[in-house]
Amino acid sequence: MSLASWFRWNEPPNRISQRNPTEMVVETLMMELSWQIKQAEKQQRERENEYRKIKTGVDYGWLVSYPKQSYDISPGERLQLEDMCTRIHPSYCGPVILRFRQLIAEYEPEVQEVSRLFRSVLQEAVEKIKEEEDAKKLAKQWNTKNKTSLSLTTFKSRSKISPFISDIKTISEDVERGTQPTRRVWSMPEFRNAKDY
Numbered sequence: 652m653s654l655a656s657w658f659r660w661n662e663p664p665n666r667i668s669q670r671n672p673t674e675m676v677v678e679t680l681m682m683e684l685s686w687q688i689k690q691a692e693k694q695q696r697e698r699e700n701e702y703r704k705i706k707t708g709v710d711y712g713w714l715v716s717y718p719k720q721s722y723d724i725s726p727g728e729r730l731q732l733e734d735m736c737t738r739i740h741p742s743y744c745g746p747v748i749l750r751f752r753q754l755i756a757e758y759e760p761e762v763q764e765v766s767r768l769f770r771s772v773l774q775e776a777v778e779k780i781k782e783e784e785d786a787k788k789l790a791k792q793w794n795t796k797n798k799t800s801l802s803l804t805t806f807k808s809r810s811k812i813s814p815f816i817s818d819i820k821t822i823s824e825d826v827e828r829g830t831q832p833t834r835r836v837w838s839m840p841e842f843r844n845a846k847d848y
Contacts, residue, residue, distance in 0.1 A: 676744045677736040683748050684724075684732065684769050687755055691762045692722060722762045732766065735773040740780060747776045 704710050724732070739747060751772045760768055 672741045673737050676739050676741050677733050679744055680736045680739065680747065680773075681729075681733060683751065684766065687751065687769070688722060688724075688762060688765050691755075691760060691765050694759065695762055724766045728766060732770060732773070735770065735777065738777050738780070739773065743776050743780060747772055750775070 700710075751769055754768055754772065755765070758764075758768065
């Protein structure tokens, strides 16, 4: 019997990159949710102890033993949250966690409200991702359209510019004739409709 089989040296090392990025996002976000629930329970207990201490004037906190985790979200709600987490792109995982922590610090919710707050952060992120995808689609559509559609090759005018036709009036002709020039700006070429030709 060889010792190599005991130490598992022949097996390739498990790498984190072998896992699906979506699974990693779901696991990370759900771990953050459970950690925030534990923290909310801890803060709620501390508030209750402070209230009892103020009310009775005596601290009996050393006598009380608390369960490890008394609140847990329902399996149905957990599945819904996990489903929402699958819609989060890995690049948004960090910003979602930061936003969730910011709202927890801002509102200091009760334990029961943490999962609702988490759901609102996830919905906000999903909507933002959808808006960005729609904007990318529109930009792609805009860029793939015919780029020469506004060029002069496709621009067909009804009027033609004829600067070299002999009946174009100039200021020098008016001076030679001694007549007052009309109000028209003479530096502009004369425009004629295609029907005149």
